[in-house]
Amino acid sequence: MNIPPRDTLYADPIASVAGFAFDERVAEVFPDMIRRSVPGYGAILSAIGLLADRFAQPDSVCYDLGCSLGGATLAMRHGIRQPGCRIVAVDNATAMVERCRELLARDQALVPVELLCADIREVPVENASLVVLNFTLQFLPVAERLPLMERIYQGLKPGGALIISEKLAFDDPRQQALHTDMHHAFKRSQGYSELEISQKRTALENVLVPETLEQHRSRLLQAGFASCEPWFQYFNFASLIALK
Numbered sequence: 001m002n003i004p005p006r007d008t009l010y011a012d013p014i015a016s017v018a019g020f021a022f023d024e025r026v027a028e029v030f031p032d033m034i035r036r037s038v039p040g041y042g043a044i045l046s047a048i049g050l051l052a053d054r055f056a057q058p059d060s061v062c063y064d065l066g067c068s069l070g071g072a073t074l075a076m077r078h079g080i081r082q083p084g085c086r087i088v089a090v091d092n093a094t095a096m097v098e099r100c101r102e103l104l105a106r107d108q109a110l111v112p113v114e115l116l117c118a119d120i121r122e123v124p125v126e127n128a129s130l131v132v133l134n135f136t137l138q139f140l141p142v143a144e145r146l147p148l149m150e151r152i153y154q155g156l157k158p159g160g161a162l163i164i165s166e167k168l169a170f171d172d173p174r175q176q177a178l179h180t181d182m183h184h185a186f187k188r189s190q191g192y193s194e195l196e197i198s199q200k201r202t203a204l205e206n207v208l209v210p211e212t213l214e215q216h217r218s219r220l221l222q223a224g225f226a227s228c229e230p231w232f233q234y235f236n237f238a239s240l241i242a243l244k
């Protein structure tokens with residue numbers, strides 16, 4: 001296996017930082033970028049494997065919406081032990097889907113994966129036992145989040161679950177400042193410079209729109225979910241599990 005190249009996309013000064021896009025340059029360094037940018041990313045993937053084993057029902061579908069290079073898809077594929085399951089993995093960034101297809105082809109696990117280059121707002125969710133949105137919802141316009149949650153709820157089987165990982169915002173300004181500072185401290189500890197941190201932050205403004213835990217919880221309940229609990233948090237990055 002080749003080692004993923006290091007993310008240096010924001011290392012040199014950029015005259016005018018453009019909005020963050022999941023293009024070829026990002027896809028190339030994505031495994032390194034997400035591990036050094038999202039505290040707990042590896043732990044979340046491991047847990048998604050365990051949760052897939054717990055929630056996958058025989059002859060059902062597990063969805064990975066916004067799959068990027070298929071990190072969560074592969075975790076599910078290795079976690080599922082029930083017969084007749086398949087995974088539907090979806091991303092609308094061509095560069096991500098192309099690389100994801102290569103990575104999936106190199107993987108030996110037997111659970112079939114259907115990889116779609118499509119908008120998650122347009123993909124039907126049917127016969128689902130588990131749906132994963134691992135750091136994807138934060139990139140959808142806020143107004144389009146509830147309709148997606150409602151469709152996911154409708155497509156889940158009884159006993160089904162939704163795992164949703166997100167960067168969080170905080171109502172309390174001191175908590176917001178603290179968690180932002182600690183996230184930046186995490187990034188510095190991973191070798192990112194102040195310039196890299198600040199240019200990436202600019203690129204993500206109005207592209208990645210975080211919401212509070214309470215906003216996520218109330219939306220999931222509004223969509224119909226019976227309950228919703230965070231099962232993981234590391235600074236301003238959390239993962240929730242909602243049950244049908």
Ligand SMILES: Nc1ncnc2c1ncn2[C@@H]1O[C@H](C[S@+](CC[C@H]([NH3+])C(=O)[O-])CC(=O)[O-])[C@@H](O)[C@H]1O
Nearest residue numbers: 022066067068071072091092093119120134135139
């Ligand atoms: N409307 C959309 N339709 C389809 N895909 C979308 C849409 N909007 C954004 N994406 C896709 O959502 C992914 C978000 S990354 C997910 C990491 C992955 N889950 C992982 O477990 O490694 C998270 C991050 O980079 O912070 C990108 O690949 C986008 O192209």
Ligand SMILES: O=C(O)C(=O)Cc1ccccc1
Nearest residue numbers: 033034037038167200204208
């Ligand atoms: O880097 C950040 O500040 C993030 O919030 C996480 C992230 C990781 C990968 C792509 C986009 C955002």
